[in-house]
Amino acid sequence: MPSYEKSPLSRRAFTGAVGAGAAAAVGLPAAAEAxxxxxxxxxxxxxxxxxxxxxxxxxxxxxxxxxxxxxxxxxxxxxxxxxxxxxxxxxxxxxxxxxxxxxxxxxxxxxxxxxxxxxxxxxxxxxxxxxxxxxxxxxxxxxxxxxxxxxxxxxxxxxxxxxxxxxxxxxxxxxxxxxxxxxxxxxxxxxxxxxxxxxxxxxxxxxxxxxxxxxxxxxxxxxxxxxxxxxxxxxxxxxxxxxxxxxxxxxxxxxxxxxxxxxxxxxxxxxxxxxxxxxxxxxxxxxxxxxxxxxxxxxxxxxxxxxxxxxxxxxxxxxxxxxxxxxxxxxxxxxxxxxxxxxxxxxxxxxxxxxxxxxxxxxxxxxxxxxxxxxxxxxxxxxxxxxxxxxxxxERELFWRVRGERALRRGDWKYYRGKGGEDQLFDLASDQREQADLAAREPRLLAELKAAWEKTNKGLLPYPAA
Known part of the structure; x- marks a missing residue:
């Protein structure tokens, strides 16, 4: 099984599994989260x-x-x-x-x-x-x-x-x-x-x-x-x-x-x-x-x-x-x-x-x-x-587009291209800070999410010339 098929990890499952520990990991007060x-x-x-x-x-x-x-x-x-x-x-x-x-x-x-x-x-x-x-x-x-x-x-x-x-x-x-x-x-x-x-x-x-x-x-x-x-x-x-x-x-x-x-x-x-x-x-x-x-x-x-x-x-x-x-x-x-x-x-x-x-x-x-x-x-x-x-x-896809950047989220996976033009892939369940780029490890998933972004983008108005 390709590794991307075992994710996205359900947010509901993730919550139940880690509880207040997850809160501490992202800076939330553990007592409040509890x-x-x-x-x-x-x-x-x-x-x-x-x-x-x-x-x-x-x-x-x-x-x-x-x-x-x-x-x-x-x-x-x-x-x-x-x-x-x-x-x-x-x-x-x-x-x-x-x-x-x-x-x-x-x-x-x-x-x-x-x-x-x-x-x-x-x-x-x-x-x-x-x-x-x-x-x-x-x-x-x-x-x-x-x-x-x-x-x-x-x-x-x-x-x-x-x-x-x-x-x-x-x-x-x-x-x-x-x-x-x-x-x-x-x-x-x-x-x-x-x-x-x-x-x-x-x-x-x-x-x-x-x-x-x-x-x-x-x-x-x-x-x-x-x-x-x-x-x-x-x-x-x-x-x-x-x-x-x-x-x-x-x-x-x-x-x-x-x-x-x-x-x-x-x-x-x-x-x-x-x-x-x-x-x-x-x-x-x-x-x-x-x-x-x-x-x-x-x-x-x-x-x-x-x-x-x-x-x-x-x-x-x-x-x-x-x-x-x-x-x-x-x-x-x-x-x-x-x-x-x-x-x-x-x-x-x-x-x-x-x-x-x-x-x-x-x-x-x-x-x-x-x-x-x-x-x-x-x-x-x-x-x-x-x-x-x-x-x-x-499960569905959340889509964003601004001049020079693009992003799409499906489950816990996020496809992102910044102004540098590099396609990146992040697993937000384990990396909310978007520092571990998994694009090289998951080329099929990257291609899927990129194609999904481009399909939605085709239905939108083009930006006027800058």
């Missing part, structure tokens, strides 16, 4: 359709939460969410940068199926998410949901592109990929805080504003309608400005107004300590929204999802993964992911199933009772049968 149980669905009557609170952090690394192994960042609210729900260890973003992942979430499809998804990320007004394209919001709205997006949109600019043109009843937030947290100046020096399609002036710290808006939305009486809230924080994306850092804010604003290109990237600022402060502020902010949800009486019937839009940046803690944002190495695409739904899913569980962003779109559409047209191709697999009925997930 309290978690391998995921097992607890089938219950379906009841009402849930509200959906879908929260994204921005450039948050895989191990930036204490529940994922950070030794110095304390995230009690998100850790509590994990204890009350399911923590996914092998969950991935749809891409390695901001806007392509958002396209994969909004559409449930590979970013390369749409012109706007080819921008990595969107940086001008030439492309965006076409208003005629079905989205998670438009499909759920058609199924009877109230829909809102609060925070970072990053799927195109006015006048042609906007959440309110793509299925969200309400929008409050920023259109671009980044903004200065107090002045709300974006990458081009433009003011970028909007309510609907109109500029909205508020010069307080941005994370505070988004937290207030989200808390108000979940407390609101929506009548008999369930609701979808996409809450897209910009924290902890650069610039490295925490709540109260007004002098640093003023200096960045001065440089932006002086015409300095790239001032917002803050390449001469930040630190591990400042980044820690920002992540812990994100955790507190999420905790405030959770408190508002609980006080509203809707906690039991609300499905809460938390993840990052891609891997971590300069100051993230990604151990033991290699690579960061913009790379298809594990550190660029594997992200912390937590799901809680008290009415249907037991807490204190961990899942090692490989999943990625388009899966969650398909899952939420099924759970919400939305039925896309048969002609509408979803690239994700609904996880509802797995989460709610305990059905096994069939």
């Amino acid at each position: 309290r978690e149980q391998p995921f097992r669905a607890a089938p219950r009557p379906s009841g009402r359709r849930p509200n959906i609170l879908f929260i994204l952090g921005d450039d948050l690394g895989w191990a930036d939460l204490s529940s994922y192994g950070s030794p110095h960042i304390k995230t009690p609210n998100l850790d509590r969410l994990a204890r009350q729900g399911v923590r996914f260890t092998d969950a991935y973003a749809g891409s390695a940068t901001c806007s392509p992942t958002r396209f994969s979430l909004y559409t449930g499809r590979f970013p390369g199926r749409t012109e706007g998804g080819l921008a990595e990320p969107i940086a001008d007004r030439s492309v965006g998410l076409e208003p005629t394209h079905p989205t998670l919001a438009s499909l759920l709205r058609d199924a009877g949901y109230a829909t809102a997006l609060i925070g970072k949109w990053h799927a195109g600019y006015l006048p042609d592109y906007s959440p309110t043109r793509s299925g969200w009843d309400e929008f409050f937030g920023n259109f671009g990929g980044a903004l200065e947290y107090y002045s709300k100046l974006g990458l081009g020096g433009e003011y970028d805080l909007y309510e609907g399609d109109a500029a909205y002036k508020d010069l307080r710290y941005y994370t505070r504003i988004l937290t207030e808006r989200a808390s108000e939305y979940v407390r609101r009486d929506h009548g008999a309608k369930p609701w979808l809230l996409n809450l897209n924080f910009t924290t902890p994306h650069w610039p490295w400005i925490a709540d109260g850092d007004k002098e640093e804010s003023a200096e960045i604003v001065r440089r932006i107004k002086a015409g300095e290109k790239g001032a917002l990237w803050h390449r001469d600022g930040g630190s591990v300590e400042k980044y820690t402060e920002m992540v812990q502020d994100l955790d507190r902010s999420v905790g405030e929204v959770f408190k508002a949800l609980k006080k509203s009486g809707q906690e039991r019937d609300t499905l809460v999802f938390f993840a990052s839009d891609n891997g971590g940046e300069r100051f993230s803690y990604n151990w033991p993964l290699s690579g960061n944002k913009a790379s298809l190495q594990e550190g660029g695409i594997r992200v912390p992911t937590i799901v809680r739904w008290p009415a249907r899913i037991d807490g204190g569980q961990v899942s090692h199933e490989p999943v990625f962003t388009p899966d969650w779109t398909a899952t939420l559409l099924e759970i919400g009772g939305a039925r896309p047209s048969p002609a509408y191709l979803l690239d994700g697999t609904s996880l509802a049968p797995y989460l709610l009925k305990g059905e096994e997930l069939a």
Whole structure:
């Protein structure tokens, strides 16, 4: 038997075999892991359709939460969410940068199926998410949901592109990929805080504003309608400005107004300590929204999802993964992911199933009772049968493509080609750090996975000339 046929080792089998020892190997607190149980669905009557609170952090690394192994960042609210729900260890973003992942979430499809998804990320007004394209919001709205997006949109600019043109009843937030947290100046020096399609002036710290808006939305009486809230924080994306850092804010604003290109990237600022402060502020902010949800009486019937839009940046803690944002190495695409739904899913569980962003779109559409047209191709697999009925997930392939890099995961095997052009093969069950290249040992498997990647790639749009 060829050696590759005895793998992929089932994640469920791997979990049962090594338990807390595996947690220690990847930097997780063994005591915390010991309290978690391998995921097992607890089938219950379906009841009402849930509200959906879908929260994204921005450039948050895989191990930036204490529940994922950070030794110095304390995230009690998100850790509590994990204890009350399911923590996914092998969950991935749809891409390695901001806007392509958002396209994969909004559409449930590979970013390369749409012109706007080819921008990595969107940086001008030439492309965006076409208003005629079905989205998670438009499909759920058609199924009877109230829909809102609060925070970072990053799927195109006015006048042609906007959440309110793509299925969200309400929008409050920023259109671009980044903004200065107090002045709300974006990458081009433009003011970028909007309510609907109109500029909205508020010069307080941005994370505070988004937290207030989200808390108000979940407390609101929506009548008999369930609701979808996409809450897209910009924290902890650069610039490295925490709540109260007004002098640093003023200096960045001065440089932006002086015409300095790239001032917002803050390449001469930040630190591990400042980044820690920002992540812990994100955790507190999420905790405030959770408190508002609980006080509203809707906690039991609300499905809460938390993840990052891609891997971590300069100051993230990604151990033991290699690579960061913009790379298809594990550190660029594997992200912390937590799901809680008290009415249907037991807490204190961990899942090692490989999943990625388009899966969650398909899952939420099924759970919400939305039925896309048969002609509408979803690239994700609904996880509802797995989460709610305990059905096994069939082995499948997760696909990624960015300029100069490619990756595909099947079971525990990952095919990867970086910018150097070398085809590599890794067994993630034993080598999450992607250091032991098994391409020469497993040429048949390498060829299979490469062919599978190329087959999917042929169905996608080509990148425009650089």
